[in-house]
Amino acid sequence: MRVRFPILALIAVLPVAAQHGRYLNESRHPSIGKPEAIAAGAKLFSASCSGCHGPDGSGGARGPNLVQRALWHPLADEAIFSAIRNGVPGTDMPPTKLNDDSTWNLVAYIHALTGPASEQKVPGDPAAGKQVYTSAGCAGCHAIRGEGALLAPDLSNIGGSRPLPVIREAILEPSKDLFYLGNESVSVTLKSGAKLDGIARNRSNYSLQLIDKSGKLHLLQMNDVKEMTIRSTSPMPGDYGKRLSKDQLRDLLAYLAAQDIR
Amino acid sequence: MRQYILLLASAAVLVAQAKYEDIVKGPSVDWLTYAGNYQGWRYSPLKQITTANARMIAPKWVYRVPDAKRLSSSPIVYDGVLYITDTNSIYAVDARSGRQIWQWADPRAKSQGVNRGSAILGNRVYFTTADNHLVALDRRSGGVVFMKKFADEKKGTTSTSAPLVVKDKVIVGSAGGDSGMRGFIAALSAEDGREIWRTYTVPARGEPGADSWGDLIEWGGGATWLSGTYDPELNTLFWTTGNPWPDFAGATRKGDNLYTCSLLSLDLDTGKMKWHFQFTPHDTHDWDAQSWPVLLDTEINGKARKVVLHANRNGFFYALDRVTGEFLRATQLIDHVTWAKGIDSKGRPIEIAGQDPTPEGNWVCPSVKGATNWMGQSFNPQTGLLYVITLEQCGRYNMSTQVPKPMTNFSGGGATEEGGQVIVRALDPKTGKRVWEYPVTGAGRMWTGTVSTAGGVVFTGDDDGHFVALDARTGKNLWHFNMGELSTASPITYSVDGKQYVAIASATSVFSFGLFEPIEPAAAPVITVVK
Numbered sequence: 001m002r003v004r005f006p007i008l009a010l011i012a013v014l015p016v017a018a019q020h021g022r023y024l025n026e027s028r029h030p031s032i033g034k035p036e037a038i039a040a041g042a043k044l045f046s047a048s049c050s051g052c053h054g055p056d057g058s059g060g061a062r063g064p065n066l067v068q069r070a071l072w073h074p075l076a077d078e079a080i081f082s083a084i085r086n087g088v089p090g091t092d093m094p095p096t097k098l099n100d101d102s103t104w105n106l107v108a109y110i111h112a113l114t115g116p117a118s119e120q121k122v123p124g125d126p127a128a129g130k131q132v133y134t135s136a137g138c139a140g141c142h143a144i145r146g147e148g149a150l151l152a153p154d155l156s157n158i159g160g161s162r163p164l165p166v167i168r169e170a171i172l173e174p175s176k177d178l179f180y181l182g183n184e185s186v187s188v189t190l191k192s193g194a195k196l197d198g199i200a201r202n203r204s205n206y207s208l209q210l211i212d213k214s215g216k217l218h219l220l221q222m223n224d225v226k227e228m229t230i231r232s233t234s235p236m237p238g239d240y241g242k243r244l245s246k247d248q249l250r251d252l253l254a255y256l257a258a259q260d261i262r
Numbered sequence: 263m264r265q266y267i268l269l270l271a272s273a274a275v276l277v278a279q280a281k282y283e284d285i286v287k288g289p290s291v292d293w294l295t296y297a298g299n300y301q302g303w304r305y306s307p308l309k310q311i312t313t314a315n316a317r318m319i320a321p322k323w324v325y326r327v328p329d330a331k332r333l334s335s336s337p338i339v340y341d342g343v344l345y346i347t348d349t350n351s352i353y354a355v356d357a358r359s360g361r362q363i364w365q366w367a368d369p370r371a372k373s374q375g376v377n378r379g380s381a382i383l384g385n386r387v388y389f390t391t392a393d394n395h396l397v398a399l400d401r402r403s404g405g406v407v408f409m410k411k412f413a414d415e416k417k418g419t420t421s422t423s424a425p426l427v428v429k430d431k432v433i434v435g436s437a438g439g440d441s442g443m444r445g446f447i448a449a450l451s452a453e454d455g456r457e458i459w460r461t462y463t464v465p466a467r468g469e470p471g472a473d474s475w476g477d478l479i480e481w482g483g484g485a486t487w488l489s490g491t492y493d494p495e496l497n498t499l500f501w502t503t504g505n506p507w508p509d510f511a512g513a514t515r516k517g518d519n520l521y522t523c524s525l526l527s528l529d530l531d532t533g534k535m536k537w538h539f540q541f542t543p544h545d546t547h548d549w550d551a552q553s554w555p556v557l558l559d560t561e562i563n564g565k566a567r568k569v570v571l572h573a574n575r576n577g578f579f580y581a582l583d584r585v586t587g588e589f590l591r592a593t594q595l596i597d598h599v600t601w602a603k604g605i606d607s608k609g610r611p612i613e614i615a616g617q618d619p620t621p622e623g624n625w626v627c628p629s630v631k632g633a634t635n636w637m638g639q640s641f642n643p644q645t646g647l648l649y650v651i652t653l654e655q656c657g658r659y660n661m662s663t664q665v666p667k668p669m670t671n672f673s674g675g676g677a678t679e680e681g682g683q684v685i686v687r688a689l690d691p692k693t694g695k696r697v698w699e700y701p702v703t704g705a706g707r708m709w710t711g712t713v714s715t716a717g718g719v720v721f722t723g724d725d726d727g728h729f730v731a732l733d734a735r736t737g738k739n740l741w742h743f744n745m746g747e748l749s750t751a752s753p754i755t756y757s758v759d760g761k762q763y764v765a766i767a768s769a770t771s772v773f774s775f776g777l778f779e780p781i782e783p784a785a786a787p788v789i790t791v792v793k
Contacts, residue, residue, distance in 0.1 A: 146400065146407035154405030160370070205784050207359040216278070217363065217402050219342050219356045225787040232793050261409045262370055 029077060031104040032111050033119075041109025044102060052092065056165070057113045062092045067114055067163055080107045117167055117257035118159035124247075129255025132248045136240065144259060150215035151199055152236065153183065160260030167256050171249070174236035185235040186210065188220070189227040199235070280340050280382045280401075282429050286494055291757040293339045296379050296424040297638060298713070298754070301557040302491035304640035306755045309717035310762035311777060316719055316731045316740035320778040322763060323360025326771045327353060332750055333767040334376040336424065336638065336711070338387075339756035340401065344765065346772050347377045347424075350391045354404060357765075358758045360774060364404030368397075373415045378488070378636075379424030381432065383452050388432050390421040396434060396455045410455025418443030418481070418669045424489045428499070428530055431458060439485030439504040439522075440548070442478070442668025447486050447501050447526070449533060459533035463503045463521050474517035481668040482515070483507035484522040488552050488636045493568075493584065498536060499528040500557065500570055500584065504550035508666045508674025510619040510659055511546075518543035523551045525572055527587060537587030539609060542576045546618045547601070547626060547659060548677065549575040552636040555584075556648060560691050562590045571691055573639060573650045575632025578605055579694050593694030595634060595687075596654050598627040619659035619675050629657030630677035631708060638711030638752030640720065645734045647688040647697055649720050653708040655682030682706020684725040688737060698737030702726065711752025713764070721764050723749035729766055729773065745773055 031037035046055065052063030059065030084103050087095035098106065112120065133139065139148035142155045158167060169176060184200040188210065198212035208220040208228075237243075244252065280294055288299035289306040298304045311319060327333060327348050335347045344357040351367035373392035380389040386398045386407055394413035399406055413419040418438045426433040431449040439445060445463035450456065463484035465471040475482060483506050490501035503526060506512075506519035523542040526535055541551050556571040562581055570584035577599035581590040589609030602611035617626050631653055639650045657679035666672060684707070686700040704725025712722040719740065720732045727748050731741040745768045753766035765774040 143400070143403065143405045146398075146405070150400060150403040150405065154400075154403055156406035201363050202356075202361050204359075204361060207356060207361050209356050209361055209363045211402060215400075215402050217341075217343065219358060219363075221359070222787060223782060223785045225785075227788040227790070229790045229792055232791055261368070261406055 029104050029107070031101075031108040032077060034108060037105045037108040038112045040102075041105040041107070044098070044106050045109050048096070049106070057110070058165075066110060067165055077107050077111060080110050113165075114163050116160050116260070117162060117164040117253075118260035120164055120257070122164060122254050122257040124250035124252075124254030126251070126255040126258045129251035129253065132244065132252040133255055136244065136252070141236070149213070150211060151213055155256065155259055157261045158259045159257040160262060164253065164257055168253060171252070172241045173238065174234035175232075175238055183234065185231040185233075187229040188225055190220070190224050191226045192224070200230075278341065279384045282383065282427070285427065289755070292341070293337070293754045293756050294382055295338065295426065296336055296381070296489045297491065297554060298640075300428070300492040300494060302554045302641075303556065303558075303643075304638050304711070304713045304752065304754075305642050305715070306713065307716045308755055308757055308762045309715060310757070311715065311719055311731075311764065312717040313719060313733050313740060315777060318778045319731060319741050319743070319764070319775050321743065322774045322776045324771050324773050325353070325355050325360045325362065327767070328365065330770045332376065332769050333771075334378050334422075334709075334750050335767055336379045336752045337754055337765055337767070337772060338380055338382055339754065339765075340382050342758045343401065344756070344772070344774075345380045345382070345387050345401075346767060347380050347389050349374045349377055352380060352387065352389050352397075352399065352404075354387075354401070355772065357756060357763065357774070360772070366397075366399055366404045366406070368395075371395075373420050375420050375437070376422050378422055381425040381427040383427045383432075386452070388425045388427065388452070390423075390425060390434055392420050392422070394419055394421045394436075396425065396432060396450050398452075398455065408455050410450065412448055412450060412455070412457065413446070422487050426489045426492065426499075427452060428492050431530070433490070433499065435486030435488070435490075435501070437485050437487035439483035439487070439507055439550070440509055440673045441671050442481035442483065442507045442666070443485065444480060444482060445484035445486050445503060445522075447490070447499070447528065447533070449530075461526075461528055461533040461535060463524075463526065465520065471520035474520045476515045476517070478507070478514055478666060478668075481507055482519065482522065483509075484524075485550070487550075488554055491555050491557055492530065493557055496568075496585065497530045498584070499530055500555040501526050501528060502551040502553070502555060502572070504552065505545050505548045507668070508662075508672065509546070509548040510661050510676065511663075511666065511674030512544055512618060514666055515544075519545070523549060523576075525551060525555055525570065525582070527584065539582055539587050539589065541572070541574045541578070541580065542611065545576075546661075547576070548630050548673070549628075549632055551575070552632075553634050553639060553650075556639065556641050557584060558641060558643075558691060560646075562692065569691065571641075571648060573634045573648075573652075573689075575628065575635060576602070576611070577628045577633040578602075578611075579650075579689060580605075580609070581691065581694065582609075591694055595650070596628060596652050598654055598656060599633075600627040600656070619661035619677070621661055621663060623658040623660045625656060625658055627656035628653065629655040629679035629682065630659070631655060631657075631679060631706075635708065637709055638713070640712045640714040641691070642714040642720070642734050644716060644718065645688075645714075646690065646692070647734065648691055649712040649714055649722070649734070650687050650689060651708055651711060651722065652685050652687050653682055653706060654685060655679050655706050679706065682708075684708045686712070686720070686722055686732065686737070688734075700732055700737045700739070702730075707748060709748065709750035710766075713753045713755055715755055721753045721755070721766070723751075723753070723766060727768070729753070729775070743775070
């Protein structure tokens with residue numbers, strides 16, 4: 001298990017409203033989504049933030065990964081603004097003296113970096129990407145709007161809930177960051193002799209909630225389990241970077257980025 | 263051979279689906295619809311927990327619903343999985359261990375508000391977002407099958423109730439009646455969410471009943487913010503409607519304000535209104551006709567009847583003929599009712615003058631919370647009794663002289679209440695009379711419903727954060743447990759592996775209880791981690 005205290009700490013200090021706030025009031029600051037503001041924010045980020053948060057926001061020695069977070073919710077712009085302006089008490093994140101305009105530019109950049117892929121302009125042809133999705137066999141494990149299988153994470157809202165870099169990394173390096181809980185691949189032998197294979201949607205020392213390849217849920221008590229094998233790599237093939245051409249990957253990303261339930 | 267395997271595979275899929283016929287049968291080991299069965303009984307034939315062993319009830323697990331602050335959701339259970347909802351979110355939990363299987367949330371929903379639960383059909387669970395989307399998810403994975411918008415939040419409508427699945431339809435309602443909106447009940451396709459019919463609870467101008475309104479008819483309210491019930495034999499839905507708007511200022515809407523504060527009988531296939539019955543014509547006290555209609559066949563005045571029972575916020579307990587809508591009887595639900603002397607032979611209240619809200623405030627009983635409210639009542643066919651949470655409370659009603667403006671949180675005034683006593687009451691549907699009562703301490707908040715079982719037990723939450731078990735025949739207390747926070751939901755009961763559980767949502771968590779058993783030490787299976 002990978003321990004990620006810095007990220008959890010960031011999540012913990014964000015106000016609850018931050019997890020829902022951006023969309024509820026739709027009160028977007030004019031900087032958000034404005035190319036000039038994003039470019040100006042990128043410069044500021046590179047100069048002032050990347051030392052801790054990494055050049056692409058994916059985290060560094062002192063600062064958490066801003067792109068890939070534990071329970072993914074869009075950060076509220078106001079909460080990002082406040083964290084930049086006031087710092088995050090109890091962490092290494094200091095307050096800043098940037099003026100409002102510069103702070104909003106920075107927020108615009110972080111929003112673009114961490115916001116849902118469906119909100120961004122993604123190059124590629126979604127229709128061609130759908131064909132790639134089909135021919136690459138994605139639906140053998142994933143589902144989109146009820147079409148496909150139940151073993152792997154549902155992708156109906158993947159573009160509406162994840163930033164593009166996260167989707168890209170999940171395709172190219174599925175085992176790099178098995179970050180989201182409920183994706184462990186396990187094999188189980190029960191005391192009854194029965195054998196099960198699937199994904200542990202949840203497990204503890206006492207119980208195991210497993211979904212198998214046919215989509216059946218097995219709600220087990222660990223007292224009924226004789227042996228269990230846990231794979232620390234994703235059951236998703238790790239060679240899509242080789243199997244897909246650059247164009248295919250681009251189109252696939254365009255298709256996935258467009259998957260948004262709203 | 264291959265065909266045989268395919269046949270087996272499809273049979274297995276069929277077996278593992280929640281079917282309409284299963285819901286018609288009513289609760290068994292599962293709890294498949296909001297009120298347990300279509301008749302609204304909140305009754306289970308489970309009888310492992312009895313009046314004799316109820317003192318051995320112990321907590322089995324607690325599931326903390328992420329971010330929850332005031333859960334109002336009643337769980338459903340199917341095939342060992344419990345589904346609980348909160349604002350714009352739904353959670354699937356292992357009903358034996360309380361461990362989460364999946365969660366789904368829509369942080370981009372444009373409204374927030376309470377959510378009262380979900381529905382199930384086939385391999386799908388259904389619930390609504392506060393901004394009026396019907397969401398269908400695969401019950402096993404939590405994957406979205408479809409998400410369909412059925413009303414515009416910009417017209418004041420939100421969605422709070424658990425959908426009711428009947429045959430191939432998902433019936434949804436509308437909330438928001440305290441700030442101006444036009445209430446409706448709609449049938450959506452369980453397959454893809456498309457609208458099949460929609461019946462408005464307030465007529466359009468020119469339609470029958472429109473003359474019972476004034477200028478604000480387009481914003482008249484009549485919200486349908488609780489699930490209704492269904493009679494499979496009559497193929498009829500029974501649905502209650504909320505208050506007219508503005509709640510406390512009646513001068514702008516002279517007339518009866520049809521079809522607010524009413525019970526509607528609707529054809530399932532078309533949504534056509536078969537009959538209506540208005541409990542509180544021209545309501546000025548926010549006495550929505552909430553608490554769902556309970557359907558049973560019983561004798562009233564010595565005659566066998568198909569009855570619909572309704573305990574109303576206005577202080578009276580009604581029995582109607584559910585085939586014709588004929589008024590049969592009304593009795594007083596609580597002791598202190600000051601606005602009406604009684605109900606006349608046609609079912610209309612005999613009002614006492616001077617009880618409307620005034621700018622200075624007018625003291626009236628019952629309070630704005632009502633003599634009862636949306637929390638679930640239950641009917642136990644073994645005792646023949648209906649268990650209703652009641653509130654003896656009066657309150658001050660103020661009327662505002664401001665010009666009403668819809669969707670501005672303006673309700674035409676306001677109301678406060680003081681003191682109050684919550685009393686669990688067992689009523690005899692035949693006579694309307696009380697058989698027993700169980701008063702509870704607390705601040706007069708009254709938000710927990712009841713469930714009753716073939717074990718002769720009524721479960722309910724009290725007004726003080728306790729979960730309690732009562733003897734269904736006598737009202738005698740059998741057991742209690744301090745949940746540490748007030749519950750604003752109704753309990754259910756289910757069974758997994760031959761063991762009965764009783765579950766209820768507190769403000770933040772789902773608690774599940776069962777009979778005490780020693781817990782075996784956890785065995786240590788051989789675990790291999792493959793890098």
